Amino acid sequence: MPAGARIGRARKRLERAGRSTPLRLFTFILLALVTCWVGLRHAGQMNLYRDGQVLLAYEESARKSVIEFGQLPSWNPYYCGGMSGIGSPQSRFASPTFLLTLLLGTLAAEPLIVMLMLVVGLEGTFRYARARGATTLGAWLAAPAFALSGHFAFSAALGWTNFLGFELLPWVLLGFCRAARGEVRGAAIAALALAWIVGFGGTYAAPMAVPLVAIEVASALAAHFELRRRNRLAAGAIVAVAAGVLSIGACCFRIWPIAETLAQAPRLIGGTPSTSVRTIVASLLRPMVGGENGDFLSPNGTYYVGGGVVFALVAGLTRRRSLSLAVAAYLASWLAAGYALKPSLFGALRTLPVYDSLRYPERFLIPFALYAAVLAAVGVGRLQALARRRPSVFAPALGLACAALVGGLFFAVQAHHLAMSGRLLAAAPSPATRDFHQARGNRWAAAYYPMMSRGSLSCWDAYPVPQSPLLRGDLTDEAYVSPITRDGGGSVRTARWSPNVIDLNVDLPSPARVFVNQNAHRGWHASAGTVTSDHGLLAVDLPAGQQRVTLRFVPRSAVGGALGSVAALAVIAWLLRRERARGPVRDSRTAWKMLALAMTPLVAVGLVALAWNEPAAAAQLRTTAGDEVVVDRPPEGAEPAGVVFEGGLELVAVRASTLTPRAGSKMTIELDWRAHPPVRKGIGVFMHIDGAPIDPASGLKEDHLNGDHPTFSGVIDPDHVPAGKIVRDIVELSVPEDAAGKRWKVWAGLWILKGTGARVNVVGTGTRVVDESRVLVATFEVR
Amino acid sequence: MRAELVGWIGCGALCVAAVTVDLSAPRIEAAPEASSDAKKHAFYMLASEEAFMRKGAAKSFPTDPWSQDDDFHNREFRRLQALATSDHVSVTSMLRAIDDGARERWPQAPGSVLDETVPPCRPRPIY
Numbered sequence: 002m003p004a005g006a007r008i009g010r011a012r013k014r015l016e017r018a019g020r021s022t023p024l025r026l027f028t029f030i031l032l033a034l035v036t037c038w039v040g041l042r043h044a045g046q047m048n049l050y051r052d053g054q055v056l057l058a059y060e061e062s063a064r065k066s067v068i069e070f071g072q073l074p075s076w077n078p079y080y081c082g083g084m085s086g087i088g089s090p091q092s093r094f095a096s097p098t099f100l101l102t103l104l105l106g107t108l109a110a111e112p113l114i115v116m117l118m119l120v121v122g123l124e125g126t127f128r129y130a131r132a133r134g135a136t137t138l139g140a141w142l143a144a145p146a147f148a149l150s151g152h153f154a155f156s157a158a159l160g161w162t163n164f165l166g167f168e169l170l171p172w173v174l175l176g177f178c179r180a181a182r183g184e185v186r187g188a189a190i191a192a193l194a195l196a197w198i199v200g201f202g203g204t205y206a207a208p209m210a211v212p213l214v215a216i217e218v219a220s221a222l223a224a225h226f227e228l229r230r231r232n233r234l235a236a237g238a239i240v241a242v243a244a245g246v247l248s249i250g251a252c253c254f255r256i257w258p259i260a261e262t263l264a265q266a267p268r269l270i271g272g273t274p275s276t277s278v279r280t281i282v283a284s285l286l287r288p289m290v291g292g293e294n295g296d297f298l299s300p301n302g303t304y305y306v307g308g309g310v311v312f313a314l315v316a317g318l319t320r321r322r323s324l325s326l327a328v329a330a331y332l333a334s335w336l337a338a339g340y341a342l343k344p345s346l347f348g349a350l351r352t353l354p355v356y357d358s359l360r361y362p363e364r365f366l367i368p369f370a371l372y373a374a375v376l377a378a379v380g381v382g383r384l385q386a387l388a389r390r391r392p393s394v395f396a397p398a399l400g401l402a403c404a405a406l407v408g409g410l411f412f413a414v415q416a417h418h419l420a421m422s423g424r425l426l427a428a429a430p431s432p433a434t435r436d437f438h439q440a441r442g443n444r445w446a447a448a449y450y451p452m453m454s455r456g457s458l459s460c461w462d463a464y465p466v467p468q469s470p471l472l473r474g475d476l477t478d479e480a481y482v483s484p485i486t487r488d489g490g491g492s493v494r495t496a497r498w499s500p501n502v503i504d505l506n507v508d509l510p511s512p513a514r515v516f517v518n519q520n521a522h523r524g525w526h527a528s529a530g531t532v533t534s535d536h537g538l539l540a541v542d543l544p545a546g547q548q549r550v551t552l553r554f555v556p557r558s559a560v561g562g563a564l565g566s567v568a569a570l571a572v573i574a575w576l577l578r579r580e581r582a583r584g585p586v587r588d589s590r591t592a593w594k595m596l597a598l599a600m601t602p603l604v605a606v607g608l609v610a611l612a613w614n615e616p617a618a619a620a621q622l623r624t625t626a627g628d629e630v631v632v633d634r635p636p637e638g639a640e641p642a643g644v645v646f647e648g649g650l651e652l653v654a655v656r657a658s659t660l661t662p663r664a665g666s667k668m669t670i671e672l673d674w675r676a677h678p679p680v681r682k683g684i685g686v687f688m689h690i691d692g693a694p695i696d697p698a699s700g701l702k703e704d705h706l707n708g709d710h711p712t713f714s715g716v717i718d719p720d721h722v723p724a725g726k727i728v729r730d731i732v733e734l735s736v737p738e739d740a741a742g743k744r745w746k747v748w749a750g751l752w753i754l755k756g757t758g759a760r761v762n763v764v765g766t767g768t769r770v771v772d773e774s775r776v777l778v779a780t781f782e783v784r
Numbered sequence: 785m786r787a788e789l790v791g792w793i794g795c796g797a798l799c800v801a802a803v804t805v806d807l808s809a810p811r812i813e814a815a816p817e818a819s820s821d822a823k824k825h826a827f828y829m830l831a832s833e834e835a836f837m838r839k840g841a842a843k844s845f846p847t848d849p850w851s852q853d854d855d856f857h858n859r860e861f862r863r864l865q866a867l868a869t870s871d872h873v874s875v876t877s878m879l880r881a882i883d884d885g886a887r888e889r890w891p892q893a894p895g896s897v898l899d900e901t902v903p904p905c906r907p908r909p910i911y
Contacts, residue, residue: 023791030798034805041802044809051858081905105807113806271909428814430876440883441900444854445861449879459857460905468904475886475900537904625849625903665839688847708847715850715906733849735842 012138012385019137029123029144033116036149036414039421040112040157046426047108047448053160055080055461056091056202057448060162061107062500063094065451068103070499076522076554078500079451081460082439082472083519083539086500087559088258091462093163095200095255108429115157115165122148122168125194126371129171130378132178134322139381142406143313147171147374149413151289151305152367158420163202167367169194173210174217174371180244181221181237183587185580185595188244189573196251196566199259204463205364207252208355213329213368214245220325232588239592243599250569250602257562257606261523268358268464269718271685271711271754273348275341276363281334284366285373289416291423304366305416309409310377313402317380326379330372336365348755352682360463377406437498439518441474456519465715469520469537470627476518480505483514483540501554508547515541517552523615524556536627561609568602622716624731630714631726635673642673643767644776646751648681650674650719650761653727655769657747657779664741664783672730672749672778674713676722683755684719685711688732689775692743695782701742708732708747711754719751740783750775818873818881826867826878827885832893833863850906 018024034041048057063074063086074094077086086092094102098117101110126147130140148168156164172194179187191214198206218241225234249256276284280300289302317323335346339362347362384402387395430452442450442457450457458474460466480493480503493515497504507515514535521534528551530543541550576595586592622630635641639654646652654673662668672686688708694701712718713730722728751761760774770777818826837859838852845851864878884890886898 021788021791023788023795027791027794027798030795030802034798034802037802038805041805042809044806045811046809105803109806113802116802269909426812427875428812430874431814431817433880438883438887441886441898441902443857443861443879445858446875446879449876453876453880453883455883458902459853460902461854461907462905463907465907466905468902470901470904472902473900474883474902477887623904625906690846706846710847711909732847735846735852737843737846738839 015141016137019141025127025141026120026124028141029120029127032145032149032410032414033119033123036119036417037112037116037157037421039418040115043421043424043426044112045106045109045429047429048111048160049425049427050159051445051461054447054449055444056093056160056162057107057111058451058457059086059089059092059202060094060099060102060111061448061451062086063092063099064102064107066500070501072499072501074500075556075559076501076524078437078439078519079456080447081462081466081520082456082458082468083522084466085258085262085522085524085556085559087255087562088262088556089462090204090259090262090464091163091202093166093200093202096197098201111160111162114162115153118165118168119148119153122153122165122171125169125171125175126374129175129178129371130375132175133326133375133379134320134382135375135378136382136385138385138403139313139378142381142403143310143374143378145374145410145413146306146310146377146406147371149410149417150367150370150374151284151302151413151416152364152370154289154305154413154417154420155303157417158424164205166198166201166203166206169198169201169203170206170210170213170368170371171375173198174213177214177217177241177244178221181218181225181241183233183236183240183585183592185240185573185576185586188240188247188595188599189577191244192248192251192569192573195248196255199252199255205359205361206367208359209365209368212350213333216325216329216332220329223325235589236586236592239589239596240586243592243596246596246599246603247569247573250572250599250606251566253562253565253569253602253606254559255562257558257565258556261556261558263358263464266465266467269712269715270358270360273340273345273755273758274360274362275339276337277341278338281337281363281366284363285370288412289419291419300363302416304363304370305413306370306373307409307412309405309407309412310373312398312405313377313380313384314373315380316383316398316402317376317378320379320383323376323379326372326376330369330376333365333369333372337363337369339363351755358464377402381406438476438479439472439474467520467537469535470623470625471516471536471538472520473518479518481516481518482509483516483535485514496549503552505550505552506547507543507550509543509545511545513543513545515543515550517541522554522556523617524554524559525552526555527552537623557609557613557615561606561613564609565602565606568605572598572601622714624714624716624729625733626731628729628731630716630729630731631723632729633727635727636671636729639671639673641767642769642776643765644763644769644771645677645765645767647762647764648684648751649677649679650684650722650751651677651765652749652767652769652776655776655778657781660779660781662736662781662783664736665738666736668734668736668781670708670732670734670747670779672713672732674719674722674728674730675726676724676728678724680720680722681753681761682720683753684751684761685709685754686713686719686730687750687752687760687775688778689748690734690745691748692740692745692783695742695744699742704737704740704743706734706737708734708749736783742783744780744782746780747778748772748775749778815868815872815874818868818871818877822871822873823877823881823884824890826864826871826881827890828893829867830860830864830878830882831885831898832896834860834896834898837863838899848906848908849903851908853903 176191635654
């Protein structure tokens, strides 16, 4: 048999094997197993990387709630002094992978979760590529280029397991692609995939999916338009909208609690992050450089797709139907450049709500990797077609493209092994069974604390977690009578403690406020008295007498959201049954009916919101010391300033807590601001604290401290200053030990933080010294 | 049909293999728990070094209380790991020493202050 015929037969066999789901899955599972080998061989060990510690702590807290207390992990008492578990954006327990955690334990389950997500990504990419016109062979060979791409290696190594939610991105796009063709099944796939992403803690994946979905739907509808199928075009558009509505409904169990959290504690992001084209190329194409102790200092390979896809990708670009994929890939890479390219698409995206909290533009290289993989898959199909017509020219090209894709697997797997080998691991802590207490804790070792039956007050997350300054880490009982109302005596004792339910034995001679050493949340309810928040601490105002008080955490957002999601699943099940009987939606009348039905879960959620009155938790606008930030007038002792800046802000008054601080002590510098709307967006405060020797002959050196900050008191963006109010921007300064003998001048002004970086001009100097668009706020001498 | 069945059996076998590798992975031997005296000594050491470590953190972030506290905890954790390594005891027992010592008011060096509150979380908007 001639060589060409033999290759043809082998190709056909491969095509047949790829079409068989179990055979294809077998290869994908095998590939994922090889890729995750290092992680699996280190299973059960603790990743000491700082972010990994926090994310492990979230998962372990959820596991403890279920296994040890038989409760849903709606409240997490083990971190930051207590926080909503379901409303914490980065926790990942609300996804099917949590079953593995429950069965095997948090540490042992993690490598298997990574492996499972890789398989999900491989299969999703295969199916999405097929839906976009790739052949079985092309989709099969190119799927790993996305599913094993560098960011998944990087994320798994840093313990950012929730970033593997991006593996569901092809499923989301596949779902919407099919929904726009009128398939209810597509709407179901999209809704379930998005629900999994948000349940898995996909703070980037879900928002980033939305613009990609818009491109996907537009592309599918354009195909209808091109074929002049007007009725199907309208039906497809309506079914796609219905898929979007159903997706929101399915995600309600998570979106509502997270929205509640972020409304109370908005994530504030400053700066103009940018990624140079050189860095983008290096992170996509250059091999990964192993991290030391989990830190990846080089961008090389952090989004690795590899050169193996390039040849097939170029072939894919020659197909007309690939245009929308190419456009999507281009837009993803433009977004990934951040502010490095002008105009900045990322900058434009950040003007939208939700997207204003995205920090890292380069993460758009993850969808870029998906489009690159799909284009490569389409390219293989293109070469297959050409090879049939002109085998002498294109058969070798096809062989070369396939060989490059297969060869690329080696480097992809190697990147995973390299990343996982660089982790700093420790022995799993032995769990302790003892009463729960809040400890001062340590967020760098956050995962140890749930296992020690302790909560860590030391806290970090990507948003300012609402934390009470009254939390303490040394109490012998986590409940106590408020010192202010304790004049009449009284006692309180924790009778039974669990994450969501706390029983207190209370004996009060007069009405008093009882504190529970956890953060307050609107979802806490008491069997007696009134639950309240005292400086952010959970408190109950109780009448006099002996009683047992039960506190329960039942937040409206979690219950109402879960109801919405269950309703969405019921609607999806009904629609799928109907589709099985009648086939896909081909006319707009049926599509409208489907859309109306898809709204049902949102109506249910709306009804819960109306019927269940839960007082809204206001945003915590306080300084770290607990002082109010938004006030009616500047505090006593503040010196009037009256300095007016361009961009709608006025520095009304200034104050320094002392003008003769001691070295090593703390002092505050306060700037009181008022807005004259409209306020320019993207402004930040710069503060220069310059020290010069009082006696020039002393030999002391000049010194400079930087107090730049993008928000007022760390809680309000300058463009969010409430009209008619004064916003106190209080900077706590730790006076350096070597500051003595120097006179310090504090200069402050505004600058374009998200943009040019230029200073904002002063247009009215008021009563202060102004020099080079900065105001002399205070002069102090250190003793 | 037969090929499909073989495929599914193969998938199952690979999953079983993955779970087996995972569960049989060699574990790092956990260091023993520190004795009561060793914990008290560690608490004494860490409490007496806290002020120095906090000063270092304040120098790194002179105008940001949360970052100062966070930086202090990073220093504290590294110190505590070093103590655990030198004493051949578990990191967990060192973390417990700080917690138990603060709660049970174990002896401290004169002048050492253990801060039992934390400034609320204010992640830096720019890194």
